Amino acid sequence: MTNYTVDTLELGSFTTESGETINNLKLRYEHVGYAGQPLVLVCHALTGDHLTYGTDAEPGWWREIIDGGYMPVHDYQFLTFNVIGSPYGSSSALNDPNFPQKLTLRDLVRAIEKGLEALGYSRINIVIGGSLGGMQTLELLYNRRFEIDKAVILAATDKTSSYSRAFNEIARQAIHLDNEEGLSIARQLGFLTYRSSKSYDQRFTPSEVVSYQQHQGNKFKNNFDAQCYLTLLDVLDSHDIDRGRNDVNEVFANLNTKVMTLGFIDDLLYPNDLVQAMGERFKYHKHCFVPDNVGHDGFLLNFNDWAPNLYHFLKVSKIKRK
Incomplete structure (x- = not known):
């Protein structure tokens, strides 16, 4: 296997947007590849983790993209941080009894920026993320803390929709009624927004779909944490690239970063046109x-x-300026 590292950074005091403090910010991360190769920063989605590549025994969630030749591991080095608030090793309510009561997306991104600096990076060749990962990508672009050559944003928009927030609130209410079973219901509800009705009809009979939903809910409640999920729902709802800013159009219009967006048909949460x-x-x-x-x-x-x-976008050196 190529050079592979999973480790945790300890980055000292970190103050959130709300003014709360994490005394010793911890960031769990995965790195695969070698120094000198172009850096790909991968930002994970709501309930994802830092194991983008994973191991042969337990392949990561985007292993097929890398080993499938679309972003070959011999061409790039890959770095993924587990976001704070998640239960998979970074600072969260699961490992810090004084963890902040409320986080925003901007807190997640500032933590990632501290991690990048601690690892000695000043330039990102490619940043890529889907859903909540795409939202993180937007904030990284706006912040301009790092020179970024190319960015790929999948299934994400410039703010979380009211439709998405409505489902998130139902999920919260379910968890507040019963942590464990509520978490299962929240996950089942989420799955209905992640997949299209057409895909359900093609894949399941009416009886099969019930057991599938229950399976997804039971698996999630055994592998995630209710308080972490509530934290991340707040993060998701906080996303609005224009919140408190009046210069976003100007910043984005002047960036030299080449950006590709991908929208998916029947995406209920983040429609293609948006x-x-x-x-x-x-x-x-x-x-x-x-x-x-x-x-x-x-x-x-x-x-x-x-x-x-994605493959062709990464190979193209020139993209027409507007």
């Missing part, structure tokens, strides 16, 4: 529409339907 409209705020922008019928989760599935667009 993904495209967000991307058009950038000076250098290419949009791709993915006509599979899985829905929002398309960025985690059916890679052959959309990853060729």
Whole structure:
């Protein structure tokens, strides 16, 4: 196997947007590849983790993208941080009894920026993320703390929709009624927004779909943490690139970063037209529409339907300026 590291950074005191403090910020991360190769920063989604590549015994959630040749491991080095608030090793309510009561997306991104600096990076060749990962990518671009050559944003828009927030609130209410069973219900509810009705009809009979939903809920309640999920729902709801800012269009229009957005058909949460409209705020922008019928989760599935667009975007050296 190529050079592979999973470790935890300890980064000292960290103050959130709300003014709360994490006394010793911990960031769990995965790195695969070698120094000197172009750096790919991968930002994970809501309930994801830092194991993008994983191991042969337990492949990571985007292992197929890398080993499938779309972003070959011999061409790039990959870095993924587990976001704070998540139960998979970074600072969270699970390992810090004084963890902040409320986090925002901007807190997650500032923590990642501290991690990048601690590892000695000043330039990111490619930053890529889907859903909550795409939102993190937007904030990284706005902050301009690092020079970024290319950015890929999948199934994400410039703010969390009211529709998404409504589902998040139902999930909260379920968890507040009963932590364990509520977490299962929240996950089952989430799955209905991650997949399209067409994909459900193609995959399941009416009796099969009930057991599938229950399976997903039971698996999630045994592998995630209710308080962490509540924290991350707050993070998701906080996303609005324009919140408190009046210069976002100007910043994005002047960035030299080449940006590709991908929207997926039947994405209930972040429809293709809104993904495209967000991307058009950038000076250098290419949009791709993915006509599979899985829905929002398309960025985690059916890679052959959309990853060729990623491959070609990474190979292109010039993108037409607006």
